[in-house]
Amino acid sequence: MKKRLIIILLLPVLLTGCWNYSELNEIAIATGISIDWEDDKYKLTALISNAQKTEGSSKEGEAQITVFEGTGKTMTEALKNIELKLPKELYLKHISIIIIGEELAKKGVGNILDYLIRDPNSPNKFNILISRDTKAGDILKIISPLETFPSQNVSLMLVTSAKFIGSAVEISYNDFIQTYLNQGINPILPSITIKGNEKKGEDQKNIKQSEPDTYLNLSNLAILKNDKLLGFVSERESIGINIINSKIKQTKIHAKCKGEEEDSYIVANLNSLKTSSEITKDLKIKINVKATGYITEANCKIDLTDEKNIIDVQKSMESELKKTIKEALEVVQEYKSDVFGFGSKYYKRYPKEWKKLKDNWDEETFPNLEYEIKTDINLKTKGTSNKTIEEVYKKNES
Amino acid sequence: MKYLDDNIDVIINTIRQMNGNSSDIADRKLKIGKTNIACIFLESVSSDDKISDFLMRSLTDTVKKRRIISFDNLFDIIKNNLLNSKTKILKDYDDLFFHLASGFTCVLVEGNNQCIAVETKTKLDRGITESTTEAIIRGPKDSFTENHMVNIGLIRKRIKDPNLLFNEVLVGRRTKTKVCITYIQDIAESQTVNKIKEKIESIDIDGVLDSGYIRDFLNSGKLDAFPEYVSTERPDVVCGSLLDGKIVILVENSPFTLVIPGTFIDFIHSSEDYYQKSINTTFTRFLRIAAFIVTLLTPAIYIALTTINQELVPDSLLISLSVQRQTVPFPTLIEVLLLLSAFEILRETDIRTPNVMGTAISVVGALVLGEAAVNAGIISPIVVIIVSITSISGLTFSDIDFINAIRLWRLLFIFTSAFLGIIGVTVSILILIIKLVSMENYETPYLAPFSPFFLKEQKDALYKAPTSKLKKRPFYLTKNRTRLGD
Numbered sequence: 001m002k003k004r005l006i007i008i009l010l011l012p013v014l015l016t017g018c019w020n021y022s023e024l025n026e027i028a029i030a031t032g033i034s035i036d037w038e039d040d041k042y043k044l045t046a047l048i049s050n051a052q053k054t055e056g057s058s059k060e061g062e063a064q065i066t067v068f069e070g071t072g073k074t075m076t077e078a079l080k081n082i083e084l085k086l087p088k089e090l091y092l093k094h095i096s097i098i099i100i101g102e103e104l105a106k107k108g109v110g111n112i113l114d115y116l117i118r119d120p121n122s123p124n125k126f127n128i129l130i131s132r133d134t135k136a137g138d139i140l141k142i143i144s145p146l147e148t149f150p151s152q153n154v155s156l157m158l159v160t161s162a163k164f165i166g167s168a169v170e171i172s173y174n175d176f177i178q179t180y181l182n183q184g185i186n187p188i189l190p191s192i193t194i195k196g197n198e199k200k201g202e203d204q205k206n207i208k209q210s211e212p213d214t215y216l217n218l219s220n221l222a223i224l225k226n227d228k229l230l231g232f233v234s235e236r237e238s239i240g241i242n243i244i245n246s247k248i249k250q251t252k253i254h255a256k257c258k259g260e261e262e263d264s265y266i267v268a269n270l271n272s273l274k275t276s277s278e279i280t281k282d283l284k285i286k287i288n289v290k291a292t293g294y295i296t297e298a299n300c301k302i303d304l305t306d307e308k309n310i311i312d313v314q315k316s317m318e319s320e321l322k323k324t325i326k327e328a329l330e331v332v333q334e335y336k337s338d339v340f341g342f343g344s345k346y347y348k349r350y351p352k353e354w355k356k357l358k359d360n361w362d363e364e365t366f367p368n369l370e371y372e373i374k375t376d377i378n379l380k381t382k383g384t385s386n387k388t389i390e391e392v393y394k395k396n397e398s
Numbered sequence: 399m400k401y402l403d404d405n406i407d408v409i410i411n412t413i414r415q416m417n418g419n420s421s422d423i424a425d426r427k428l429k430i431g432k433t434n435i436a437c438i439f440l441e442s443v444s445s446d447d448k449i450s451d452f453l454m455r456s457l458t459d460t461v462k463k464r465r466i467i468s469f470d471n472l473f474d475i476i477k478n479n480l481l482n483s484k485t486k487i488l489k490d491y492d493d494l495f496f497h498l499a500s501g502f503t504c505v506l507v508e509g510n511n512q513c514i515a516v517e518t519k520t521k522l523d524r525g526i527t528e529s530t531t532e533a534i535i536r537g538p539k540d541s542f543t544e545n546h547m548v549n550i551g552l553i554r555k556r557i558k559d560p561n562l563l564f565n566e567v568l569v570g571r572r573t574k575t576k577v578c579i580t581y582i583q584d585i586a587e588s589q590t591v592n593k594i595k596e597k598i599e600s601i602d603i604d605g606v607l608d609s610g611y612i613r614d615f616l617n618s619g620k621l622d623a624f625p626e627y628v629s630t631e632r633p634d635v636v637c638g639s640l641l642d643g644k645i646v647i648l649v650e651n652s653p654f655t656l657v658i659p660g661t662f663i664d665f666i667h668s669s670e671d672y673y674q675k676s677i678n679t680t681f682t683r684f685l686r687i688a689a690f691i692v693t694l695l696t697p698a699i700y701i702a703l704t705t706i707n708q709e710l711v712p713d714s715l716l717i718s719l720s721v722q723r724q725t726v727p728f729p730t731l732i733e734v735l736l737l738l739s740a741f742e743i744l745r746e747t748d749i750r751t752p753n754v755m756g757t758a759i760s761v762v763g764a765l766v767l768g769e770a771a772v773n774a775g776i777i778s779p780i781v782v783i784i785v786s787i788t789s790i791s792g793l794t795f796s797d798i799d800f801i802n803a804i805r806l807w808r809l810l811f812i813f814t815s816a817f818l819g820i821i822g823v824t825v826s827i828l829i830l831i832i833k834l835v836s837m838e839n840y841e842t843p844y845l846a847p848f849s850p851f852f853l854k855e856q857k858d859a860l861y862k863a864p865t866s867k868l869k870k871r872p873f874y875l876t877k878n879r880t881r882l883g884d
Contacts, residue, residue, distance in 0.1 A: 023730060024704050024716070025723040031713055049713075050720040093709040094716060152714065 027091040032151030033123075034136035035075075035112060036101035043071045044078040045137035046090065049149050065149055067141055075115040095123035096155045098173075099192065101136035105222070105229035113177065113227070127158055128176050130222045132191040132232060139192055141202040142216050154216065158190060161218050166251035167238040168218045180227060184343020184354070184361060188241065191219040191232060225337040225362065233331050240328025243321075244287060244340050246275040253293075253324075253377075255316040257300030266313055267297040268379060270321075279342045281350055285371040287325060292378045293317075310379055318375040325373050333367040342366065400491045402513060406436040406506040409494075409513070413438060416495060423498075428457070433472050439503035445520035448482075449503055453516055456481045457505070473507045477514050484517035496574060523548065532632050532796045537673040541631045542653040546576055549648050549655070552633040553580065557640065561585075564648075567598050569612070573605040577612060578648040580636075585643040585871070585878050590840045594645060594658060609649040609656050616647075616658065617839065623806045625799035626839045628657040628664045635669045643876030659842040659875075662834060663859055665800045666690070671862060679862040686794055687860065693791035693804055694830075697734050698811035698823050700784045705730050706819030725775035731816040733777055737785040738812075740767055742805070745789075846874050 032047040048066050070081030083090050100109055116122045131139050140150050147153035161168040168190040179187040196214035206212050221238040223230045233241065242248045250271045257264045270293040277287045295304070295313075302309045332339055343361045347354040357365050403409055410425050417423060422442040428435050435457065439449060460479040477485065486502070488494050489512045494504055501519030526548065529541035542549045550564055561583040569577045577598055581591055594616065601615050609629065617626050630636060631653045636646050639657045647656040657664075666686050671679045703711050704719060711719070726733060744763045751759060771777040788808070795801055807830060814822030837844035847855030855872055857863040870879040 021705050022708075023723070024708070024720040025726065027708070027720070029713075029717055029720055031717070050717045091708065094713050096713060149714075149717075 022089060022091075026088055028086050028088040029091050029094050031094055031149055032097045032099070032140050032154070033092075033095055034099040034101070034131070034140050035104055036136050037104035037107055038071070041071045041073055042075060042078045042104075043069060043137065044075070044082060045069050045140050046079075046082050047140045047149070047151055048086070049151070065143075067137075069137065075112060076119075092121060092123045095126045095151075097127050097129060097151050098123075099129050099131050099136040099139050099154075100189075101131055102133070102229065104136075105130050105189075105224070108227045110227040113180065116173065117177070124173060126173050127155055128171050128173060128189055129154065129158075130189045130191045130229060132193040132219045132222075134194050134198070138194060138198045139216060142194060142198075142214055143202070143206055144216065145206075145212055150216075154192060157192075157216065157218050161190075162242075162248055164250055165239075166242050166248040167220060167235045169221065169238075169242050169245075169247045179339075179341070182341070182344050183358065184338060184345070184347050185341035186226065186337045186339045186362070187224045188245075188339045189222045189224060191222045193217050193219045223332065223335045223337050223339055225335075230335050230337055233328070236324055237328045237331050240324045240326075241332065241339065243273060243275055243289060243325055244277060244328060246273070246277075249273055252296070253317050253320055255313060255320050257302070258312060258316065264299040265297070266295065266300050266302075268293040268313075268317060268377075269296045270377065277340070277342075277345075279346050279349075279369075281353065283346075283365065283369055285329075285342060285369050286374075287329075287371065288374045288376075289321060289325065290376045290378075291321075292380050294380055314377050314379055317377050317379075321375045321377065322373050325375070326371075329371060329373075333369070336362050336367050338362055338366045342369065401489055402491065402494065402511045404509050404511040406434055406508050409506055410436060410438055412491060413495065413498070416491065426454075430457070430460075430472060434508040435472075435476075436506045437503050438498065438506065439518060440498050440501070443499065443501040443520060443522065444503060444518045445501075448518040448520075452481045453503055453505070453518060473510045473512075473514075476505060476507065480514070480516055482516045482518070486515040488513050488515050521545075526552070529632050531798075532630060532635075532669075534668065534670040534673075537670055538632075538634045540633060542633060542648075542655060544651050544653055546578070546648065546650040549633075549653070550578065550580075553636060553640070553646075553648075556633060556637045557582070562640070565591075565595065567595070569598060569601050569603065570606040571602070571604050573607070575606040576650040577606065578650075580640065580646040580648055582640050582643070585641070585876050586645055587643065587876060590658075591645055593840065594647070598647075606649060608652040609647060609654050610652075612647060612649060613656055616656070620837075622833070622837055623803035624662070624834065624837065624844070625665070625797060625803065626658075626660050626837070626844070628660040629654050629797060629799065630657060631655070632669055638669065638672065641881075642871055643878070659840045661842060662845050663847075665795055665797050666860075668796070672865065676862045676864045680860070683860050683862065689791040689794040690804070693788050693794075694808055695811060695823065695827075696784055696788045696791075697738065697808065698815035698826070699820075700781075701730050701734060701812060702815040702819040702823050705816065710820070719778075719780055722778040722780055726778050727776065730781075731812070733781050734785065734812060737767065737771075737777060737781055738788070738808075741785055741789050842874050847872065 027050075028048045029050045030046045031049045034045045036043040036045075046068050048068060068082045068085050070078045070083075070085070072078035072081055079090065100112070104112075116124075139154070142150055144150060144153040147156060158168055158170045162170050169188070171187070171189050176187055176189070179185050193216075194214060195217045196212070198214065200206055200213040206214055220232050220235050221241055222232050239248075239251055243251070250269065251273065252267060252269050254265045254267050257266055270291040272292050274290045275287065277285065279285050298304065302313075304310065329340075338361065343354075343357075343366065346357070403412070406427075414420075414423055422440050423438070424441045425436055425438045428437075437449070437453065437457075456479060457476065460475060477487070486497065488497060488504065494513065494515070497515040498504060501517065502515040503518045505514040505516060507513075523543045523545040526540050526543055528539045532541075540552065542552060554562070559582060563579075563581060563583050565579040567577050567579065568574050579591065579595055579598065597616055598612065601612070603611065606612065613627055613629070628635070628639070636655055636657065640646055645658045647658065649655075666683060668682075671683070674682075704723075708716060723730075728736070744759070744767070747759055748756065768782060772779050772782060792801055792804055795804075807826075810829075811823060811826045814826045816822075818825065834845050835843075835849050843850060846852070847859050852873070854870075855874075858868055858872075866882070869882040871881050873879060
C-alpha cells in the first residue's frame with residue numbers, strides 16, 4: 001500500500017517531462033520589439049540581447065545586441081520568420097518595450113493587441129510607444145552611450161521623463177488595454193523619434209564619440225481614437241494632458257516677471273501635483289489642481305523675503321498652469337477623442353444618462369463640454385537665497 | 399557465573415585461560431607469614447606507580463607494623479589496612495575480570511574464595527582540551543573527554559545541587575559501557591526520565607563505542623533526517639540544558655553527550671548566545687535563520703529561475719546569466735549537482751586527511767574548482783557563486799547531523815525545482831514544514847515554540863530577551879518553571 005502511494009505521488013512529478021523547461025543558453029532573449037506596416041505586411045524587428053561579445057572583451061558575461069527582422073501577413077507569421085533566422089528559441093517574456101510604427105498606428109493596432117492577449121507566450125509587462133517620423137525598426141538599432149540595451153534605454157528615458165519633466169508618460173500594456181477596452185476613454189501613447197543620422201547610430205562608433213551623431217529623443221504624446229492614431233500634440237499640451245490625467249507628480253513652470261522686460265522669468269519646480277477632475281450631471285468638467293513647489297531660478301528684480309511678492313508669483317504661476325491645462329483640454333477637444341476618460345467617469349456615476357450619450361460622445365458631446373479649472377500652488381521655499389544674485393551684486397558695488 | 403576457587407594459583411591460571419594468555423596480564427606473588435598472597439592486574443590499564451606505592455607498601459607495612467602473629471584472619475586485616483580509597487570484595491570470575499579490565503588490582507589470599515579489588519587505574523585520556531567542533535569566542539572553553547569520571551566532574555563542578563542525579567546503566571554485553579542518565583530531579587519530568595531509562599535498559603547490544611550508538615535506540619524509529627537530539631561536547635551547553643529541564647546522556651569513552659529532547663531551535667541557538675549582549679544575539683539568530691534558508695534553497699531557486707521560470711528574473715540579470723552560460727555543455731541541474739558534490743567531497747576529504755596535507759587540498763580545490771572549471775567553460779561563474787553561498791551558509795551550524803540533514807533536503811529541493819520550477823520549490827517547502835511540524839520527541843513538539851505557537855515562550859526563541867527577563871523555563875520541558883527568584 002505504501003509503495004503504491006509513493007509511486008502515485010511520484011507519477012505527476014516524473015511524467016510532466018520538464019514542461020516548459022529551457023536552458024538559458026538555448027533561448028534568444030528579446031527585450032524589445034518594433035512593429036511596422038510595410039507593403040501591406042507586418043514587419044517585426046526583434047532586439048536580441050544575449051549574444052556574446054566576441055572581440056576585445058575580457059569581462060565574463062558582457063553581452064552584445066543584435067537585431068532580427070521578419071515580415072508576415074500576421075504577427076505569428078512575422079515572428080515565425082524571425083525564428084527561422086535564429087539558432088535558438090525566441091523568448092518573448094522579457095520584452096520591456098514595443099514600438100509601433102506611425103503608419104501602422106494610423107491603420108490601427110487592434111490586430112496586434114489580439115495577438116498579445118491571446119498567445120500565452122507573448123509578453124505581458126512592457127511599455128508601448130509610437131515612433132514619430134521614422135520607422136519603428138530603426139529605433140531599436142540605435143545604440144546609446146549610457147545604456148547597453150536600446151530597450152532598457154527607452155524604458156529608462158520614459159521613467160525619468162515622466163518623473164522630472166512630465167511631457168512623456170509610461171503607458172504599460174495593461175493601461176493601454178484598459179483604456180482601449182473601456183467605454184468613454186481613449187488611449188494616449190508616448191512617442192519617440194531619432195535625432196541625427198539613422199545609419200550612423202547603428203554603429204558601435206556612435207557611442208565611442210563624446211558627442212554621439214545619433215540619439216533617441218522622446219517626443220510628445222500621441223492621441224488615439226480607439227486603436228487608430230489621430231496625431232501628436234505639443235510638449236506643453238502633453239504636460240497639460242498628463243496633469244489632467246494625474247499621471248505625473250512633478251513638473252517645472254515658468255512665470256513672467258511682473259512689469260519687466262519680456263525675457264526674464266521666475267521658475268518653480270512643482271512637486272506633489274494632485275489633480276481631481278469630475279464631471280457633473282449637466283456635463284460640466286471641473287478640474288482642480290493642487291501643488292506645492294519651490295523656486296529653482298529667479299531672474300526678476302523682486303524681494304523674495306516679502307510675502308506679498310511670493311503671493312504675486314504664486315498667482316502668476318497659477319494662471320500659467322491654468323493656461324497650460326486649458327490649452328491641452330482644447331486641443332484634445334479639437335481631436336474629438338476623450339483621452340481623459342470623462343466619458344468613463346460619467347458612465348460610472350450616471351449610467352442611465354450615459355446610454356443616451358454613448359454613441360455620440362466623442363463626436364459631439366466631448367468637444368463641446370464646458371470646463372472650469374482651478375489651480376492652487378503653494379510655494380514652500382524660496383530656494384537657498386532670499387534675494388536674486390543680481391541684487392546682491394549691486395548692493396555690494398554701491 | 400563461576401565462583402572463585404580458594405587456591406590462588408588456580409585463580410590466576412583460570413584468569414589467564416579466560417583471556418587466552420593475553421600479554422598484559424601480570425601477577426605478583428608474595429608471602430606474609432606463611433600465607434601466600436597474589437596480586438593480579440592488567441598492565442595496560444593499571445598504573446605501576448599506584449600498585450607499588452600504595453598497594454605493595456600497605457601490604458608489607460601492615461604485616462610489619464601490626465606484628466601479626468596469627469594469620470587466620472589475614473584477609474580482613476588486609477582489607478581494613480589498604481591505603482586506597484576504592485576497594486571491593488569480589489566473588490566470581492566474571493566480576494573479577496570486569497574489574498581487572500577497569501583498572502583494578504585484585505589481591506588474592508590463599509584459602510579464601512573471594513578477593514579484594516583495589517582501584518589502580520591509570521590515566522588513559524588526553525586531558526581536558528578546548529572544544530574543536532563547537533568553537534566559540536566568548537565563554538568557557540573546556541570540553542568533555544573520553545574519561546567518564548572527568549565528564550561527570552565537569553558537570554558536578556558547575557551544578558552543585560544535590561538534586562543533580564547521575565543514574566548509571568551498563569550497556570553492551572561485551573563492552574560493558576557505563577551510560578549515565580543525568581538530570582536534575584526536581585526540574586526534569588520524571589515520566590520522561592523513566593521512559594528513557596527503560597529504553598536504555600532494554601538495549602541488548604554487544605558493544606557501545608559512542609553516544610551515537612545509544613541515539614538510534616532512543617528515537618521513535620521514523621526516518622527523519624533532522625536530528626532529534628542535540629549532541630554536544632561542551633559542558634556548559636549540557637548544564638544549560640539540565641537547568642532547562644532536559645535530560646542528558648553521558649556515555650563512557652565518548653566526549654559527545656546527548657541532550658534530550660532536542661528541538662529545531664536548539665540547533666539555531668549556540669551556547670555563546672547567553673554570554674553575549676541580548677540585542678546582538680537576537681540579530682545573530684536571525685542571521686542563522688537566514689543562513690538556514692539560504693543554504694537550503696539557493697541552488698533550487700537558481701535552477702527554477704534559470705530553467706523554468708525565467709520570466710521572474712529581471713531583464714539585465716537574465717541576460718547576464720544567459721551570456722555566462724553560452725559555453726557550458728551541461729544542463730543547469732547537472733552543473734549544480736557536479737559542483738555541489740565536488741564541494742561535499744572536498745569537505746569529506748578535509749575531515750579525513752591529516753592536517754599536514756590540508757593546504758595541498760585547499761589549493762587544488764580552490765584552483766581546480768574555482769578557476770579552471772570556469773575558465774575552461776565547463777561551469778558558469780554564477781554556479782560557483784551559488785554553490786559557495788550555499789556551502790558557506792551551511793557551515794554556520796555546528797551540529798554535523800543538522801548539516802547533513804540540510805544537505806539531504808537540499809537535494810530534494812534541487813530535484814523538484816528542476817522538474818516543476820518555483821511550484822516544485824514551494825511544494826517541497828510545504829513538505830518540509832509538514833515533516834518538521836509532525837515531528838515530536840518525548841512529548842515535545844520539534845518546532846516548539848513556533849508550532850504550536852506559544853507567545854510567552856518567544857522570549858528565548860528567535861528573539862532573545864535579556865537574561866534578567868527570562869523568568870521561567872519553557873513549559874513544554876518542565877512543570878517546575880521558576881528560573882528567576884523574586
